[in-house]
Amino acid sequence: MIGTINGKKVEFSKDQTVLEVARANGHFIPTLCELADLDHTPGTCRVCLVDIKRRNDVNHRIVTSCTTPMEEGMAVLTRTPKVRQMQRLQVELLLADHNQDCASCVRHGNCELQDVAQFVGLEQTRYNYPEFYERRTRDYSSPSVVRDMSKCIRCFRCVKVCREIQGIDALVITQKGLETEISVRDHLPLNESDCISCGQCILVCPVGALAGRNNIEDAMDLIYNPELITVVQFAPAVRTAMGEEFNMAKGENVEAKMITALKRLGVDVVLDTNFAADLVIMEEGSELLHRLKNKGTLPMFTSCCPGWVNFVEKNYPEMTPNISTTSSPQQCLGAMAKTYLAEKMDLDPDRIRVISIMPCTAKKGEAQRPEFQRNGRPDVDVVLTTREFSRLLKREGLDLAKLEDSQFDNPWMTDYSGAAVIFGNTGGVMEAAVRTVHKLVTGNELDAVEYTDLRGDALRREATVDLGPALGEVKLAVVHTLKEARRLMDEIKSGNSPYGFVEVMACPGGCQGGGGQPRSKHSYHGTARERSQGIYNIDKNRTIRQSHNNPMIKRLYADFLKKPLGHKSHELLHTTYRDRRRRINHSMHEIWKEIEERS
Ligand code: SF4
Ligand code: SF4
Ligand code: SF4
Ligand code: FES
Structure with a gap:
């Protein structure tokens, strides 16, 4: 089909809107409510106004371009005085x-x-x-x-x-x-x-x-208090997204610059949540094997996503026994910083404050859970999102792009495997777990560590892992977004699920697409591919790619925890869940009011 925009011939197909054809041909029209990535055109803002003249019309009309189909022979004008004046009035309103x-x-x-x-x-x-x-x-x-x-x-x-x-x-x-x-x-x-x-x-x-x-001031209060020892951790997915806030290349790994930034701020100890991700794999992998060997509750669900944990507690509380009791990497690191690290560095645990930099808004709530308070203090004191940490650096006049690189210098809780960093992608926790569980059961490393069946964008991916004659084959599932998780939960409840182990991440793409990550205008997860690839590249380039081979994790067990699922692990690294189902009784008046409001 053929029409014109601003006098230039355009070709288009049936069902395309004026806005879509304009964009495809390089004509800019301002928009506000529309979001193409969500296929969302409610037509409420009315700033995308254009002038159109249909083939058989005598008169021009002003219409919203996002809701108007382009037609054969239609002439569209985007910058007439009337269009500009009406757009301006609309924005004023x-x-x-x-x-x-x-x-x-x-x-x-x-x-x-x-x-x-x-x-x-x-x-x-x-x-x-x-x-x-x-x-x-x-x-x-x-x-x-x-x-x-x-x-x-x-x-x-x-x-x-x-x-x-x-x-x-x-x-x-x-x-x-x-x-x-x-x-x-x-x-x-x-x-x-x-x-x-x-x-x-x-x-x-x-x-x-x-x-x-906004918890930036809370973090500053801790960092700038000379009486306190501030320990900061940052999550796997933060390092390949934060550069976006400083006009750096999409997906660039800014780990080394983040370390410099934290040191410049005066943070006392910079740690890596990746270290704790390796620790989680040791505990969670052992827990899975324990459940398989002892006919425990299956399928076992991963536990590192607090959005997912909230979802189960609020919607399927009868299935909380399926969630791994292993705490998330954020919480494990907090607990280890205030015990193991304090012991190793001879620090007063009462003076240690842990700040997390997370891709996640739900982590703020996780840190406040009563289950994660110990002796009257939380394991993690303040959680900043990637966006907040970027704002903090800008307030302090630090441009991440211009900082030199630094390396972690803490000898106790910074080393990490490639398995840890892929926690930032959907499927990463499962892939990391398979790398270690295979070794724990068979005594051998996997020939190919990259488990590609578990990677990709599909809302649910499946794989099967052979755990030898004693345990047999275990069917695995990886799910992201809670809409898909609800489908899975209903299948499990109805007895139609073949799975033994399930990873769920609430956010599309996993934590790299978390709600605390940098946002892009007019786009929903527009940089997901680059962030995700950046994470896989870090894994590929690590010398050690399995959690059980992380030397700092080996030393943690040798010197402090003794063994996975041991007494100290249970005390410090495992948690419990609650029934948080919303109980609400509606009166007839309220039901009627809602019907009226929706009509
Ligand atoms: S996305 Fe923001 S501006 Fe749009 S309806 Fe929701 S709260 Fe309002
Ligand atoms: S998937 Fe989303 S909600 Fe879950 S931990 Fe990651 S960022 Fe947080
Ligand atoms: S999309 Fe927003 S309102 Fe909905 S569950 Fe997530 S945080 Fe809550
Ligand atoms: S973009 Fe809001 S009405 Fe078109």
Whole structure:
């Protein structure tokens, strides 16, 4: 089919919108609510206006390009005076109903509304109606996600991602017209709702209406307190994503520069969560074998994703015995820093504070779980996301791209295997576990350490591992996104699951796509491939690629823990889970109100 855009001939196929054809042919049209990666075109923001003239029309019309199909013979104009004026007015109206504290907004500099305001040439805002936006909800109840609906532009991207990617459906559209608001289902505070704190909604929010909880000042209070010994760890997936915040190459490994940055900040001890990932494999792999040998609860689920743990506790509490009792790498490192490291370095454990840098918003809640408090103090004191750590460095005038490289210098808890770093990708925990479990059972290393059946983008991947005559073949499954996890759980509950061991990561692509990672404008996981490949490249280049061969892990067991699943491990590295199902009784009045709100 053929039409024109700004006088230039364009070819297109049936079912393409004006916006899609314009983009394919290099004509820029501003957008705000639309998000192609989610196939999301609610048509609510109306900033993508264009002038069209259909083949048989006499008159021109102004339409939203994201919802209008391109037609044979259609002539589209994107920059007429009327289009520009109407786009400008539309942005003014959006701002009139928007809390404009841009200078202090978490999204400052990364805000898609600021961008469109610049694009349409807005020089001043004539309208401002605080009486509308100030009565909207501000919800600080969650340790992970902050909701400030005074900034919401009602693009509904968050509703879509929570419902269709995660299958959680915690967010709903309530009211109508000017009163329209994104609410939490059943009007609950977020921390009491079905939300599992994954932060995926934050990644798609074009403005500062959804944000991670800000703990930067808490971290600074610890780092700049001379009475305290600050220990910082950073997770596998952070190092191939953080460079994006400093205009570095996508997927570049910035581990060495992060060490320099932390030293410049005055952090006392820099550790690597990868070390603890190797430790988790030793404990979790041994736990799997113990369950297989002793007819324990199967399938065993991985436990390192707190979004997933939240999901099971809130939706399938009867299946918490299936979750490995091994704590996550973040928590294992915290526990080891305040015991083993304190002993080795002759430090007063009461003065040690652990800060984590994580790709994850749910890790903030994990660190606050009562199960991870010991002698009145948490194993991990403060959790920063990758985005927060980037903001902290910028506040301190540190440009990661310009820093020199440094190496880890702590001799106790920094070495890691290639198996540890792939924890950052979906399938990585399972692949790492297979490398070690095979050795534990057969006494031999795997011929090929890269278990490609477990890699890839498919929401569920399967493989079978042969664990010898005594244990036989064990069927493995790797799942990412909670929508797929729910499908799997329902299969297991109905007795239709062949699996012995299941890895679940809440976020698409695993932690590299975590809700605390750098976000890209107009894109959902646009850099996933590079981040993921960066992680696999680190694994490929490590001399040691199996957790059980990490010399620092061997020394930890020899000097302190003695053996996997031993007494000290149980005390420090294993945890318990709870039934956190939401119990809510609706009155007929409430049910009727919801029906009205949805209609
Ligand atoms: S954090 Fe995750 S579960 Fe919670 S509202 Fe956002 S997308 Fe939904
Ligand atoms: S909270 Fe953000 S993502 Fe959700 S509708 Fe509002 S602006 Fe859009
Ligand atoms: S997949 Fe990773 S980033 Fe996402 S919730 Fe789980 S642990 Fe956090
Ligand atoms: S981008 Fe088209 S209406 Fe929002």
